[in-house]
Amino acid sequence: MRILVVEDDKDLNRQLTNALSQAGYAVDHAADGEEGWFLGDTEPYDAVVLDLGLPKKDGLSVLKxxxxxxxxxxxxxxxxxxxWSDKVEGIDAGADDYVAKPFHMEEILARLRALLRRSAGRATDELICGPVKLDxxxxxxxxxxxxxxxxSHEYRLLAYMMLHAGRVISRSEIIEHLYDQDFDRDSNTIEVFIGRLRxxxxxxxxxxxxGLGYRVPAAGETQPPRNDPKSDPKADSQSTARPAKSEP
Structure with missing residues (x-):
């Protein structure tokens, strides 16, 4: 999953970015409201961490x-x-959750997990698909x-697909949610990651x-039959794809 952090405090911005990256997220960051608004308006983020006291454009205006x-x-x-009035104003403007500074980083991570679960219609931290479990x-x-x-990239790919189980996900959507904005994106690497996961x-x-993308079965569905690589040269064979770029 891909997260945007909009925070003008350099140290806190760095701490949030590092903690989220270590937790397995692809992270973009901005230091003022104008840049944060632009990224949030043009990129498909799974969630945003937004400070209210931002230069150039305040966080409440960005959110609205x-x-x-x-x-x-x-x-x-x-x-x-x-x-309490500030919290009400933020929620009414469209915020999904609210944390007052100072805070513990574990609380931020827990609240983000909850937001991501709810947005995907999930109730717990554990995702299950057949014999595969992901916490x-x-x-x-x-x-x-x-x-x-x-x-890290294999985990992000599997987590995103299991979080959205039952839905067909195109390669372009996977790329948008798997990598941050600075990564050299190549759709060919997705085929390699799929092969590695299998x-x-x-x-x-x-x-x-x-011609459509990839899908994992929703809860209660039977496991799909294994694809025949001969019928789809882009299915899952690493031998038909160029080697993936090395991961950090």
Whole structure:
């Protein structure tokens, strides 16, 4: 998942960006309201951490403009103001949650997980698809209760698809939500990551729909049959794709 942090305090901005990156998110950041508004208006973020006391354009104005433009991503407000009237104003402007400074970073991470769950219609931190379980709180992935080690990009891809289980997801959508704005995006790498996931998980929960994208079954659905690479050269064979760029 991809998160935007809009915070003018350089140290806090860096701390939030580092903590979210370590938690497995792709993170973009801005230091003023104008840049934050532009990124939020033009990029498809899964959630935003937004400070209210921003230079150039205050956070409340940014939030109101996003909502007026039908930008529906979950927004977690950060502010030094702790009056109940300020909280009400923020929620009425379209915020989904509110945290007063100072705060513990674990609280931010927990609240973001909750916002992402709710936006996807999920009730718990654990995502399950057949024998595969993914815990968004610990970033642990297991197959038949056996731990599986994934790279950061493989984890992000699997988490995004399982969070949106039952829905067909195009390669372009995956790219937009898997990488931050500074990453050299190449749709070919998605095919490589899909192939790696299928190999590491040892079970094909990822269905390829030719010309449309990828899909994992929703809860209660039967596992899809394994795709025949001969019928879709872009399905999952690493031998038909150029090597992926090295990950950080």
């Amino acid at each position: 403009e996003w909502r007026k433009a039908d930008r529906a991503m979950p927004v977690l407000i950060l502010t030094a103001r702790d009056r 968004t709180r610990s970033s642990a992935v297991t197959v038949n209760d056996i731990a599986v080690k994934l790279t 190999k590491k998980l040892g079970t094909d929960i990822i269905e390829t729909l030719r």
